Amino acid sequence: MLFQFLKKECYFNSFFIHVYYMYIKIFILVFLLSIIFVFLFMYKRGAYYQNHISHCGKLPKRITSTSTSDSFCGISTFDYTLPCDIRNSLTKISNSDIAKRVNVYQWKAGKTVSTQQLLKYDSKIINWYIDFANEVSKIIGEPVKHTSLDLPTSCVLLIYDEKDDFINWHFDQNHFEGRFFTVLIPISQDITCTKYLFKDANEEIQTIDHNEGNIIFEGSKVFHMASKLCDNQKRVVLSLQYATDDNISLYNSLLMKIKDMAYIGF
């Protein structure tokens, strides 16, 4: 009797030990697969540094009216004078209190005025943004279109007005089906501590200042940042987004909304 009882107990014990080890194996497998998935996701999304412009020239070429369309490679400065009424309107907005501040430790600090706010404040700005796609198309040598006006970062005013406002090194994430470009047009005229920095074809850090003109770059290929603002300074820049194909999958649309919430705020 006792023998049979012990035998039964042993059977149950070994059964539970077997199940226990099976769960541990499944847990380890899921854990390893999750690490591989996160690594691949981050690699694909540009969190992992890689030089995508090693085939480009050392310095950004300045695009002029006489440049050929194949002059563009990754990043360039270009000449363009913003219409006075658009500049005045943007300056007024930058001096108002509608901008929203978002500070994320070690990633970014600064204020933004979203596409929707600009549209509400002065629809001329957004109409100009839409038309400016023609100029951008000429610069990169490929037709581009403005990105959706539902996106807060399609046409956005960036305002740095507190000490240490900046954005850290990053690639822009391209959620669109086509190539994706960002244009930066300085609105404020003062030279500040904040410079646009990027890593060139030879891994050297290049600096572009406000007075060197407007910047156009393919953010998913150019590793870039804005250095920290000094005390009692203000830097205002208009940022415009364009894409060769602005369609977005449902999955990418969701990711973009999350990114925009972190960038622009809720």
Ligand SMILES: [Fe+2]
């Ligand atoms: Fe960026």
